[in-house]
Amino acid sequence: MVSEGLAIPFDLALIGAFGAAVVLSAIEADLPQVDALAEIEFEEPLRIFTAHGALMAEFGVQRRRAVAFEEIPPLLINAFVSVEDSRYFEHSGIDMIGLARAAVSVAKSGEATQGGSTITMQVARNFFLSPDKTIKRKLTEILLAWQLEARLSKEDILSLYLNKIFFGHRSYGVAAAAEFYYQKTLNDLTVAEMAMLAGLPKAPSANNPLSNPERALERRNFILERMHGFGYIDDTDFLLASTAPLSARRYVPTIELRADYLAEMARQEIVQRYGEEDAYRLGLRVYTTVDERLQLEADAALRKGLMDYNQRHGYHGPEATVEDIAAKDVDALDAILAARPRVPGLPVGVVTSATSSSAEVYLGDGEVRTLGLSQVKWARRFKTENWRGEAPRRVTDAVAVGDVIRLREAKAGEWVLAQVPKVSGALVALAPEDGAIRALSGGYAFEWSKFNRAVDAKRQPGSTFKPFVFAAALSKGYTPASLVKDERFEMPSANGMWRPKNADGKFMGPIRIRVALSKSRNLAIVNLINRMSVDYAREYIQNFGFALDSMPPDMSMALGSGSVVPIELARGFAVFANGGYRVLPYLIDRIEDAQGNLLFDEQPPRACMDCWIETEEEEARVLPVGASDDPPAPRAIDPRIAFNMDSMLKDVIESGTATRAKRLQRDDIAGKTGTTNESRDSWFAGYQPRLVTVVWVGRDDNKPLGRGEWGGTAALGIWMDFMEEALADIPVATIKQPEGMVPVRISLRSGEKTNSKSDSRIEFIRDEYQLMTLGPDPVKYAAPVARKTAPRRTAPRMLDELF
Template sequence: MTKKKSKAQILKRREKKTERGVAFTLLKWTLVFFCGSGIIAAAGLSGLYFYISRDLPKIISLKDYTPPIVTSVFSDDGRKIGEFYNERRIVIPLSEMPDNLKNAVVAAEDSRFREHPGIDLLSIFRAFVKNLKAGAIVQGGSTITQQVTKSFFLTPARTYERKLKEAILAYRIDQTFTKDEILYLYLNQIYLGHGAYGVEAASENYFGKHAREMNLAECSLLAGLPQAPSRYSPFRNPELARQRQIYVLNRMKADGYITNLEATDAINTVLDIKPRKNWFIERVPCYTEHVRRYVEEKYGRDVLYTQGLKIYTAVNIELQKIARQEVVKGVRELDRRQGYRGVVKHLAGLEVEAFCAQVATTMDVDSVEPGVVYQAVVTAVNDREAVVRVGNVTGVIPAEDITWARHPDVEKAYWADKVDSPKKVFDTGDVVLVKAVSPGEKKALRFTLEQTPLVEAALLSIEAETGQVKAMIGGRDYLDSQFNRAIQSRRQPGSAFKPVIFAAALDKGYTPATVIIDSPVVFKDHTRNFVWKPHNYKEKFYGPTLMREALIKSRNVVTVKILQDIGIDYVINYARKLGVTAKINRDLSISLGSSGMSLVELVNVYSVFSNLGYRIDPVFITRIEDRFGKVIESSELKREKIMDMTTAYMMTSMLESVVKSGTGWRVKALDRPAAGKTGTTNNLHDAWFMGYTPRYTTGVWVGFDNERSLGNGETGSRAASPIWLGYMKGALEGRPVRTFNVPEGIVFVKIDAKTGLLPSGASQETLFECFKDGTAPTMKTPEPGIATDTDDLYKFGI
């Protein structure tokens, strides 16, 4: 019995052993399978990793973070006047970003940012579940680090390969950089809508302040934008932006960054969100555009628009404002002297209400702003006033405000008959341009009749001692035309060129007391069968004329004779030394300013007289720095002596007389020492006034772009000098009065005002004249009845 049991037990043990062997074998091969699979999977993953990462960029490039940033332009006192960029980004350190902003962004975009290693598997799983339930992609799992990766190194393409690359790079970045360094990159790089890249540019865009100045409400609004800048734009969708802001504040509260009370206060804070001002248009657009063209031409477009230059200019914002006001005022007054060109259009009775409703919608308010031009409908008219309606606002145009509105007649110009009744100008239903000025009788709103001037004007003003261009106006309205008539235009200067010839003559032995005969002269060109008979403005000839008097009265014939005497080539070379670069015709007509040149060239010429013979080229840019503050260009004061100081002073003395008793008489109202010259071309196409004080040299041009006549009587004196006067009054207001310095080598001698010789008993009028030492007259004016050789008296005989 015992033996049988033993055999059974032995068999049983054998069966168990066999079972264990089979199990062991199965386990062994299972382990082999899984190990092999693991090895294969690992090899596959390794292969995939090496395949994906074979061409990944080097993240070390983030250490040298130099993204495209804004190039800024500044005025002479450091105020920003313009920006140039492809991406409007202003990079600031993390220390200049408020903690509320950093916390808000982390709470809204990546709450576990400081815990995960660049990839948040928990967030990815949570997003996967939500997207699965929704049947669409409603939530992403990208971390801030992954967004940095995508922004700097990858395309936004939605592919598995790109996502794998993104994960690898995000992990590498997290291992290489601190969390603060990653946040710094993110907050400066992200797009936040309306052209703003980075939080500093966005803060300026939406709130008009630096990022460091933002409060909690503003920080939370900004932090809500990265997810969908266009959708949550506070400009376009303020309600959606507010909802997103509340979401961010709740996330901040949940993460312990703020208290419930702070969140409530931020939600209740009213934000002043206004579109960012366009400095380029509002301040000095013409000047800034000139600077832009120069920098782009010299350094290239990429440097200008991406490298964050700081360009410091010579422009003075206050002087620029004065210049713009006076140019607008001057062309408006000239335009009114030319008459009224008529109404905008006429409406039938049924069209009036619809038109007014449309204007009211455009205005977006039920009131008008003084100084702004509106379209209005004439609703009633009588001999005393015209009743007009702007949207839902009603006012009147009194009869005294439309006296200028005669029918345009260039030939009659400013002395044409005035209009004495609105009924001669308007009919009920006419659409006209008006501007609100003040309440009238019985507190009715008073309007003035307006029209858009067609005439253009330019002004350029240089600080005499430095050559810095303090103001430049290239046209009546930059929004209408970006053509810079101060720099790019070439127009005939007319008599404004005469001082070049007179200065050249002084260096050829002439004096202000030299007598030239103003008499008819004829020039014949047989090769072209052409006859030229120069004449004076009023078609008169004045006989013996002192050189000073010839400049004061702008005598054409005398100037032609001086040019003929000293030589055309000599004058052309002289003009080149003074700074004229434009082509100058080689004929006697240049004495009357027949060769076109720019306003800046003429201002440069006159500045030589002001600087006692030294030429200082105009300076627009004082310094340019790169993004790191290194100076790459700076202006240096270079004074080149090209004229004797005595010659320059005598020109100033004669040009002072032009202001005191000549064609520049309007400028006497400046009540300061001033020198200048008017210029008027044939057929009154161009009007100029070029003048200077000891502080500023300023030039003004007025004319039509199509070179038609300005109208009878519209000379440089009438059309241009009032603009110059208004500008200089504003520019010099509150400044001490300066006088022109008299250099060594100048002597003052009393002379006969008619003969230019020393006075005698026959002299009826005398004056003190300035001469270069050794050139004063030694001969007395002949007594009556005493014979004398006229060649001793006159430079040119009759």
């Protein structure tokens, strides 16, 4: 009778077991391959470095740091095991006691409120499955856990777990969590910090020490009790850890060099190479060509130059105004200031009180500064680019309560009223040997304006474009001694009669090309391009890397009426600096993966600098890692033309429009000033054979800069400040004279060969033109006719002018 009573339940059990076996068999057929775990790549952010390894930027939504099992401290492992899976090293992937506890919970509540998952099961779920709480997913999870235990060691599974789990705030993996919450490596964590991290995976938001410190503290202490109960820590460690204060704080990458314009350029290039998704998850390490020292000097020089311009043209008033400031508490003011862009060296504040003699400025976080009259005296109100108001006589003439303003620390440590300059600028410095970008500033501050003017601002180059036209003339057979006419010129155009003028409104008559370039005579170069043809000049100038559509197909091109960006101009001047080779500017030197394996190594075409400059005997030539003389850069122009152009561009500094640069006391620097109509653009493009630097100053809205803001003023000052520091340790370079040139003594007036040593100089002329110094279409020098003595006036000057 007893056997008959057990028969029905036994049959039902068999049927249930058979059904479960069928379900499990069906699930097993669809299981993912555990072997795929070996191919899984842990996501890490994109990091940008300088040439010497200083971190410039870090990009990536998620933070991951994959570490080997041997790098994880045993006590940290015990912290996780004690709270997540205390029998981890005993079971074979499934903890039957935990599952039984979960089953009881389901029976009581009717819902899957507890999972009973082991660490192995969590790895299976995190890598292969969704977090949905269903019976099928749980069965799949169990089967995968068995497979994992069969194919991987306990250490391998635990390593996968600790490198994969989510810790909140976009941090994945225990190493990333240690860095984010404590800015430490795993070995540096305290017992209390280990317990805190072990408490996060169960509820990364609810147990978070940053967003919910009280609950996080409770969770930490619970884990410490578990660790103490299992004997992982002794009484002393437990007491110290359970009474330790919360020490978690938000991670901010330790940026060793702030160069945001360059970092953004590198980021864009990596996204273009690898795609939006992979760029931010593969842990790529991008090493650029940037020199930290030069970058710091570039930023400092550009900011100083723009601030100096700002001081010359007046104060534009507050950035914003806070209404009813008396009704706002400190927290409200802090929020207002925090919303303003961060600008290096120019902290933002709000004026909380102001009298005729002083003003209180609140800078946030309880910090206050006081401004006196001497600290606002410079702030004459901006009226126009050529007109400022009167100097303040009272502090309240400059600032008022509620003004959101900037301050700047003066040399004496005194804080003065300041403003982010309304004028913009750019500086780019590259190595003419291979085009490596050594420094670049795309504006006053990236946080204020992300527009990178060094690579994106197309502006008229003005007279900085003239050297390329003169080089075209030399290629056609003209020489530095050839005469050109600096005289009145006019011709019909689509907009009426075109009448170009010199900056000074005067004429010098027939002058040598060398003088025309150094003095930047507009009419002389117009005369020259008219003689050699615009089409020829445009075709030749493409050798410098300029696109044909950037050069207008008319004579205005000679005056720089086209459009270029500063980095294009730097590439063009590199041809003069390196002896005639065309190089391509580049920023990324090499790319490594997260394990340090080389993925990309730039091998730029290189100019033969040993062919161009003398090297001191004790000066060793150092090439970048992996670099060689191959591949050679293509020839852009005849080295003899480069030699002549270098000589004439040095005259720009020695006796031309950039004599201020003689302050640097170097005879190996050369360059060209440039100013466009109404001083809308101020340029200086110059170089030493080891470094080409271009500076542009202008308004983003293309408004005039104002009287006196020529290339030899605004831009040249910035160039000088930068190059003075950049060239401090670079020996003076001596240019080698190329073969095929002969010295010819020429007359300073006629440009023709002469034997007289007075009013003459030596010019190095290409062999084939030594007897044709005046070029293919010679302009003959005519001595000025002596004026006759004016007759004695018989009427007042006014009557002479009237009639």
